Amino acid sequence: MIMPPPLRKFALAAHITFSVGWIGAVIAYLALVVAAMTGQSDETLRAAWVAMELIGWYAIVPLSLASLVTGLVMSLGTPWGLFRHYWVLFSLVLTVFATAVLLQHMQTVSFFAAVPDGTARSGQRGELLHAGAGLLVLLVIQMLNVYKPRGITPYGWRKQRERLAGAPCTDDSMDAKVSVDSRSNLTPPFGEQG
Amino acid sequence: MSQTEAGSSNVPSGESPPNAPLWAKAFGVIVVILFLLAGVAHFTGHSPMGHMPHARQQVHQP
Numbered sequence: 001m002i003m004p005p006p007l008r009k010f011a012l013a014a015h016i017t018f019s020v021g022w023i024g025a026v027i028a029y030l031a032l033v034v035a036a037m038t039g040q041s042d043e044t045l046r047a048a049w050v051a052m053e054l055i056g057w058y059a060i061v062p063l064s065l066a067s068l069v070t071g072l073v074m075s076l077g078t079p080w081g082l083f084r085h086y087w088v089l090f091s092l093v094l095t096v097f098a099t100a101v102l103l104q105h106m107q108t109v110s111f112f113a114a115v116p117d118g119t120a121r122s123g124q125r126g127e128l129l130h131a132g133a134g135l136l137v138l139l140v141i142q143m144l145n146v147y148k149p150r151g152i153t154p155y156g157w158r159k160q161r162e163r164l165a166g167a168p169c170t171d172d173s174m175d176a177k178v179s180v181d182s183r184s185n186l187t188p189p190f191g192e193q194g
Numbered sequence: 195m196s197q198t199e200a201g202s203s204n205v206p207s208g209e210s211p212p213n214a215p216l217w218a219k220a221f222g223v224i225v226v227i228l229f230l231l232a233g234v235a236h237f238t239g240h241s242p243m244g245h246m247p248h249a250r251q252q253v254h255q256p
Binding site: 086090093094097101149150151152153154157158 | 211212214215217218221222225228229232
């Protein structure tokens with residue numbers, strides 16, 4: 001079902017907010033990781049783990065889920081579709097992957113936030129890798145959504161032919177336009193508007 | 195890529211679907227490698243999660 005323009009604008013605004021917020025929260029998380037790794041005092045380490053747990057559960061996880069849900073809404077509610085364009089497909093796969101890894105990793109963060117300082121220090125090594133790689137994946141998704149590289153999937157091609165053959169002047173004909181110029185102003189899912 | 199030129203018809207020509215663009219193929223390979231690395235690291239205990247069981251043994255509950 002294609003959303004009417006006002007609803008599409010609102011969904012896009014929500015999706016941009018959640019997606020950019022997710023990136024910002026991960027950057028804040030990285031700052032805590034670096035502070036904990038470079039700081040010498042146990043108090044800094046303890047405070048960093050507690051703050052990382054709070055940011056993770058109350059900011060990063062909700063933002064990631066909200067970004068995923070609004071991305072699904074955007075793709076299914078616009079002519080872009082979910083499986084019709086490679087850039088949308090890769091954005092979906094990477095977003096699901098990042099969210100799954102995040103949810104699993106937060107259990108580790110909660111664990112280290114509750115252990116004594118000496119043990120918690122050993123967990124910092126993996127945090128830099130996790131948060132750094134996570135930020136990289138999010139930036140790749142953002143680039144995909146901004147540049148929207150061309151490429152239509154076999155499924156998208158088939159749907160396009162079916163719909164254009166049956167109803168050449170319907171709203172679905174926009175889908176064909178999208179495949180020719182993927183940098184159009186249609187609202188993209190899983191990332192911010194280009 | 196069997197898409198027609200802009201300005202004429204927007205329907206892709208030909209009876210077979212267009213090939214995946216080069217960037218998509220390269221991206222697919224990278225994503226598969228990423229998944230494999232994450233899976234291997236997880237199941238062999240070399241991921242950051244691997245610190246947990248070792249660390250749990252050192253936990254001293256008050």
